[in-house]
Amino acid sequence: MTGKAKPKKHTAKEIAAKIDAATTNRGGGKAGLADRSGVEKGGHAKYECPHCKITAPDLKSMQIHHDAKHPKVPFEESKLVNLHAVHVVEPSKPRPGVRGSLKK
Numbered sequence: 001m002t003g004k005a006k007p008k009k010h011t012a013k014e015i016a017a018k019i020d021a022a023t024t025n026r027g028g029g030k031a032g033l034a035d036r037s038g039v040e041k042g043g044h045a046k047y048e049c050p051h052c053k054i055t056a057p058d059l060k061s062m063q064i065h066h067d068a069k070h071p072k073v074p075f076e077e078s079k080l081v082n083l084h085a086v087h088v089v090e091p092s093k094p095r096p097g098v099r100g101s102l103k104k
Helices: 012-023 033-037 059-069
Strands: none
16 A cells, blocks of 8 residues: 555556547547538538537438427428538629729
């Protein structure tokens, strides 16, 4: 039995777990932002709930979310927003008072 003044040793298992947690990319922070946002193909967030804008990786997860959070609204697969679909962004209208180019 160790005394109160002696520090306890760390086990090899605990040290290995700390090293693994420190060196493995878990997808958090800026490194995993593109993956979580679903902007690029392969992101986690494929579907977006039309009611509360929460995202889900697949249809089954979205149906579970919908049944739990929106029980009074019937689940309609056609109303889900697919974030992996290719969106064509229309150019915005020029704002009044802002010049398009500064060259003369």
